[in-house]
Amino acid sequence: MWDYTDKVQEHFLHPRNVGELPGANAVGEVGSLACGDALKLFLKISPDGIIEDASFQTFGCASAIASSSALTELIKGKSVEEASKITNKDIAAYLGGLPKEKMHCSVMGEEALEAAIRNWKGLPPREQEEEGRLVCKCFGVTDTQIRKAIRENGLTTVDEVTNFTKAGGACGDCREQIQDILDEERGAAKSFTEIKPVTRPMSNIQRMQNVMRVLDEDIRPRLAQDGGDIELVDMEGTKVVVAMRGACSSCRASQLTIKDLVEKTLREQVDPAINVVEA
Amino acid sequence: MSDIVKGDSVIYLDNNATTRVAPEVVEVMLPLFSELYGNASSMHTFGGQMSHFVNEARANVAGLLGARPEEIVFTSCGTESDSTAVFSAVETQPEKKHFITTRVEHPAVIALGNLLEKRGYDVTWLGVDSRGRLDLDELARSIRKDTALVSIMYANNETGTVFPVDDIARIVKERGALLHVDAVQAVGKEPIDLSRTPIDFLALSGHKLHAPKGVGVLYVRKGTRFRPFLRGGHQERGRRAGTENVPYIVGLGKACELAGSAMAQERTQVAALRDKLERGLLAAIPNAIVNGDVEHRLPNTSSIAFESVEGEAILLMLNEFGICASSGSACTSGSLEPSHVLRAMGVPFTYAHGSIRFSLSRYTTEAEIDKVLEVMPGVIKTLREISPFTRRG
Numbered sequence: 224m225w226d227y228t229d230k231v232q233e234h235f236l237h238p239r240n241v242g243e244l245p246g247a248n249a250v251g252e253v254g255s256l257a258c259g260d261a262l263k264l265f266l267k268i269s270p271d272g273i274i275e276d277a278s279f280q281t282f283g284c285a286s287a288i289a290s291s292s293a294l295t296e297l298i299k300g301k302s303v304e305e306a307s308k309i310t311n312k313d314i315a316a317y318l319g320g321l322p323k324e325k326m327h328c329s330v331m332g333e334e335a336l337e338a339a340i341r342n343w344k345g346l347p348p349r350e351q352e353e354e355g356r357l358v359c360k361c362f363g364v365t366d367t368q369i370r371k372a373i374r375e376n377g378l379t380t381v382d383e384v385t386n387f388t389k390a391g392g393a394c395g396d397c398r399e400q401i402q403d404i405l406d407e408e409r410g411a412a413k414s415f416t417e418i419k420p421v422t423r424p425m426s427n428i429q430r431m432q433n434v435m436r437v438l439d440e441d442i443r444p445r446l447a448q449d450g451g452d453i454e455l456v457d458m459e460g461t462k463v464v465v466a467m468r469g470a471c472s473s474c475r476a477s478q479l480t481i482k483d484l485v486e487k488t489l490r491e492q493v494d495p496a497i498n499v500v501e502a
Numbered sequence: 503m504s505d506i507v508k509g510d511s512v513i514y515l516d517n518n519a520t521t522r523v524a525p526e527v528v529e530v531m532l533p534l535f536s537e538l539y540g541n542a543s544s545m546h547t548f549g550g551q552m553s554h555f556v557n558e559a560r561a562n563v564a565g566l567l568g569a570r571p572e573e574i575v576f577t578s579c580g581t582e583s584d585s586t587a588v589f590s591a592v593e594t595q596p597e598k599k600h601f602i603t604t605r606v607e608h609p610a611v612i613a614l615g616n617l618l619e620k621r622g623y624d625v626t627w628l629g630v631d632s633r634g635r636l637d638l639d640e641l642a643r644s645i646r647k648d649t650a651l652v653s654i655m656y657a658n659n660e661t662g663t664v665f666p667v668d669d670i671a672r673i674v675k676e677r678g679a680l681l682h683v684d685a686v687q688a689v690g691k692e693p694i695d696l697s698r699t700p701i702d703f704l705a706l707s708g709h710k711l712h713a714p715k716g717v718g719v720l721y722v723r724k725g726t727r728f729r730p731f732l733r734g735g736h737q738e739r740g741r742r743a744g745t746e747n748v749p750y751i752v753g754l755g756k757a758c759e760l761a762g763s764a765m766a767q768e769r770t771q772v773a774a775l776r777d778k779l780e781r782g783l784l785a786a787i788p789n790a791i792v793n794g795d796v797e798h799r800l801p802n803t804s805s806i807a808f809e810s811v812e813g814e815a816i817l818l819m820l821n822e823f824g825i826c827a828s829s830g831s832a833c834t835s836g837s838l839e840p841s842h843v844l845r846a847m848g849v850p851f852t853y854a855h856g857s858i859r860f861s862l863s864r865y866t867t868e869a870e871i872d873k874v875l876e877v878m879p880g881v882i883k884t885l886r887e888i889s890p891f892t893r894r895g
Contacts, residue, residue: 235818241888256891257851259812259838263890280890282855284814288888362838385838392838456848464848466632502632502848 227285228319234289239296244278251339253331257431257458258362258389260287260328264294264335268343272303279335286318286325293317294332307340309333310375311387326387330372358404359390359397363426366404373408381405425494431458433493442488446480453485461496463489477501512824513870517710518659518687518803518861519828524712524760527753531714534749542746543737552748559755563719566758567704568695575720575741576751580686580707581610583720584653586731586742587682587703588614591651592623594727595680598650602626602679604636605846606663607655611684612842614653623650633795634663634847638673645677652681656688656704660830660843660859661794662803664692668699675700680726686710690761691768691800702726708750712863713757717750764864772862773801775871779860780804782875787882789893793830793849793857802862805830807844807853808882810891816858819881825874830857852891 227235244265254261260283267276277295281288293314298306311329315321321329338348355367372378372387381401385392391401425433438455446453450470457464465485467477478501486499509522540549542556557571564571577583588611592601603615605627619625626644628636636654645652652674657664667683674681682703685694690711696704701723708717720742722728728741735743784790789809808816813829820827830841839845840854849857860874886892 232818235815236822238888252890256810256855259840259855261890280888282810282889282891283812285818287812288815389838454850455852456850457845466848466850 225286225322225325227289227322230317230319231286231289231321234292234318235285238279238288238292240276240278240292240299242278242280244276246276247278249339249343251335251337251342253334253338254283255428255432256282256435258428259283260331262287262291262331262335264291264339266298266339266343268303274298274301274303274306283328283331284325286321286328287331289318290314290321290328290332291335294336298336303340303343306336309336311372312376323383323386326376327389330387357426358400359388359393360427361393362389363428364388364390366400369401369404370408373405379405379409427458427460430461430494434458434463434489434497437489437492438485441492442485445484451480456502461494461498463497463499464502465499466502507824512826513873514826515860515862515866515870515874516826516828517863517866518662518859520709520715521712521863522865523709523714523753524757526760527713527756530756531749531753534752538748540748542748552746555752556746556748559751559758562755562758563706566689566694566762567706567721568697569721570724572739573696573721573724575722575738576746576754577718577720577742578716578747579718580608580684580705580710581718582731583703583705583707583718584608584610584682584684585614586720587705587722588618588651588653589731590722590727590729591680591682591703592618593729595650598648600624600626600646600649602628602641602644602649602652602654604628604630604654606630606634606658606660606843607653608659608684608686611653611655628654630663630846632848634658634661634793634843635795635798636665636670638666638669641670642673642677645674645679647678649677649679652679654681654683656683656685656694657692657800658794658843659687660841660857661805661847662687662800662861663794664688664798664800666798667701671699671701687800687803690758690765691802693765696721696723708754708757711757711761713754714750717747717754719754767864769801772864772866775866775868776802776804776860776862778868779862779871779874780806782871783878786875786879790882791853793844793847803859804861805857805859807849808856808858809853810889810893811856811882811885813856813858815885816856816881819884820874820877823873823877825877828859828861830854830859 247265247267249266249268251264263280265278266274269275277299279291279295281291297317311333314329314332355365358364358366369388369390378384381398384401391398452468454466454468456466481499489497540552542552544550560571560574563574601618601623603611615625654670656667671681680702683701684705686707689706704721706719709715730741732743737746791807793805793807817829830844844854
C-alpha cells in the first residue's frame, strides 16, 4: 500500500479540470497505454500568453491522476512564461510529496506541460527533434531526459532515476548505461568517453503508438467491412503480435490477411522491419 | 493509531492474498501461547506432551491431502516449502542440470528458476495460451534424462486457473523425473489425493486456508531422497531443523480439519457467489473480459480486466467503499510492468493494466457481493471518464 498524502487522495478522488477543454488551443500528450500511464493536457491560452483554462485526461494510477489534477491547478492563470518554469518538484510539492517510486507521475506532468507549450508555439513534439541517445528502449527514455531528471532532482542512484523517469524499470538492460550517465553527471571520471549525439531511432513506445494508430485508422476500418476486427496483443521490438477477432477469427484466409494486409500496411506506414504474427 | 481498519468493517475479497483465521483455529491456539508453552523436544512431560499436539496436527494435514503423516514436514511458509523442495531435488541429483517450470508460477518458484539459470542450469520455462493453459505435449517433450525436477503450480494465484495436475503427474512419472507442485492456492479448494496422484513434493501455506501466517507444509513422498534446507536440529525427523512452532502447527492442523469438511461448501456456495459477482460485473460494465480458464478454475477466484483504466486507481476507489481486492497492474507492486502471468497469457495491454482479482472465501456473504455489484460500475465509469483512451461515442 502506498503512503499517499491526504492531498494526493483528495485530488485522486475529486480531480479538478477533468475532460476535454472546449476552445483549447494547445494540447500536450505523453505516455501510452503500454507504459501504464498517459496524460493528455489541454490548455486555453489567450493571445497575450495567459493560460486561461486547463484540463486533462489521464490513464494511470492514483498518483498519476492526482499529479495531473495538481498540474492544471498550478498553471491556471499563469503566463506561459511563468508556467514553463514549473517542474515535477513543484507538482510533487503541491501534493505534499509523492512516494519515491511514484515520482515519474510528476515528471509526466512536467513533460505534458512542456509538450503543450511547444504545441502552442507551433514547435514539433520534442522527440522528433531532440538530440539524444535512446537509453531505455522499453519506455523510450533518452539520455537527455535522464540528465535533466538527475540535475533537477539531484538524483544519485539508478533506482532513483527509475523512480523519476521509469528508465530501467522493465527489462533492466540499460541500468549500466544509467550508472554511466550518473557518473558523468557527477563529474566522476569517464571524461574521455565523450558521447556524440546521434539521431534518435524510433523507440519501442513510438513504434507501438504508430502501430496502434495505423491499426485503428487504417486496418480496422478495412477489416470491419467484412465483419472482422483485429487486436494488438503485444510488441517486442519489431515483432507485432495480433489476434484476429469477429469474422476474422474463424476465417481461413486470416493468415493471408495478416501478411497481405496487416503486415504490408504496417511495413509501409511504420517500419519496414515489422514482422506480424498471430497470437 | 485510532484509524485501524478491522476485518468486520470491510468487504474482504482478497482471500488469495491471505485469509481470515477461523475462530475455531484461534480457539485451539490460545492456550499454547499461555499455560502450554513447552518445547516438544523436552524430556519432561510438560514439554514432551506438545509432540502429541504436533502429531495430531500432522495427521489432520495428511488426512486433507490423502498423505501419510510421516510424509508431512512443517515449515514456516509456502515459500520455504518451495525452496526446500527445489534445493533438495537439485542437491540429491547433482548430475542432473535441467529444471522445468512455467512462466506463470508464483515468484517463490520463478526466483528459484532464475537462480538455477545463473548457476548454469538449463531451465525450460513452459508458456501458456491466452486462457492460461499449459500445452501438455510440450511438457512431455521437455522432460529429459537430466531433468532434476519439474515444478508446476496446482492453481494460479492471479487467475485461479487450475492445471491438470493428475495428467501432469502421470506424464512426469512416465518419464522418470521428480515433480514438485506448489499447491498453495489449491489446498482446501481443490480435492487433492496424494495416495492416487504421484507427486513427489507439494507445498502449502497455512494463511491461505484460514490458519495464521507463519506456518506451511512440505509434503515429501515416502522414499523420495531428501536434503534439509534448514540444518542444526533433529526436529521433523531431521528434515527441518528449528524448534517446532507448536501453536501455529496446531492451528494449521485445525484449519485442515475444517477445510476437509468445508470443501463442498467452497465448491458450491463460494463458487455460486463468485459466478454471481462475475456475471453481474460483465453484464453491467462494457469492455470487460475474464482472465484465465473459466472451465478449470478455483471456485473462489475471478480475475476481470477492464479496458482503458488502471488497476491501482480502481483498487483505491474500491477502498473508499471498504472493498478489498487485488490487481495485476504494475502500479500496485512498485514494478513498472503488468503481472508476468497476464503477460505470459498475452492479455492485450489495453486490458492488462486494468485487471482486478476478486478472491472469495467461505465467509463471503451474498450481501457483500451485492454491494460490490452496486459500487463497481460507477468506479469504472468514473475512471473511464478521466481516461484519454476510453472508446467514446
